[in-house]
Amino acid sequence: MSEKEIWKDIEGYEGAFQVSSFGRVRSLPRIDALGHHRKGILRKQGNVHDGYLQVALEHNGNKAVYLVHRLVAAAFIPNPNGYATVNHKDENPSNNRAENLEWCTMLYNNMYNGRNKRVAKALERPINVITSSGHHYFFSSQKKASEILGLNDGHVSACLHGKLKHHHGFSFEFAV
Known part of the structure; x- marks a missing residue:
């Protein structure tokens, strides 16, 4: 039918x-x-x-x-x-x-x-924060890095997803 x-x-x-x-x-x-x-x-x-x-x-x-x-x-x-x-x-x-x-x-x-759970899980992924002098710092999550460094979480996310290159002098990458 x-x-x-x-x-x-x-x-x-x-x-x-x-x-x-x-x-x-x-x-x-x-x-x-x-x-x-x-x-x-x-x-x-x-x-x-x-x-x-x-x-x-x-x-x-x-x-x-x-x-x-x-x-x-x-x-x-x-x-x-x-x-x-x-x-x-x-x-x-x-x-x-x-x-x-x-x-x-x-x-x-x-x-x-479960949308909020999926978003939260994505925010728990470990990342590296790279300073302008090239030093790498490991953080257990995007959220943790944003909190400790006093950064805008949305801008950090945009950097991680290639929409921004830098935020407050830092660049970001997902940790392997």
């Missing part, structure tokens, strides 16, 4: 764009401002970061970029509590099917499926 794809108008873009229960977005057939007939097409979705998908919509002067999972949730998932956050149940941010989404609190989303 195959599941049927359901299409619904996107709020604010009624009659121009629709979102589907499968996480796809399409424009509807229309006559443009110059009187030309335009076919409806599937809209391209771009990767924002970490697999989250976005789509650009424009109609009657309304022009904006939207996260696809939020469009799907708004159209298909009841939100009686007025939650502001959408969770991907399978933790795959590219899977925007309606059955994979749920409205929730930010706290629930952050705690979902």
Whole structure:
């Protein structure tokens, strides 16, 4: 038995764009401002970061970029509590099917499926801190190095992941 794809108008873009229960977005057939007939097409979705998908919509002067999972949730998932956050149940941010989404609190989303434990474990990995003079200092974790040296943990992480070269004169590498 195959599941049927359901299409619904996107709020604010009624009659121009629709979102589907499968996480796809399409424009509807229309006559443009110059009187030309335009076919409806599937809209391209771009990767924002970490697999989250976005789509650009424009109609009657309304022009904006939207996260696809939020469009799907708004159209298909009841939100009686007025939650502001959408969770991907399978933790795959590219899977925007309606059955994979749920409205929730930010706290629930952050705690979902052991995310905090995974982040904490990543922060426990031993690292080397290298001074500008080339001396290496071993720390049992990124968190410990940040605390002892009085550094911003986010900047240390950015250095470890190649997004920054230095932070307060130090460079960083994961210990082997």
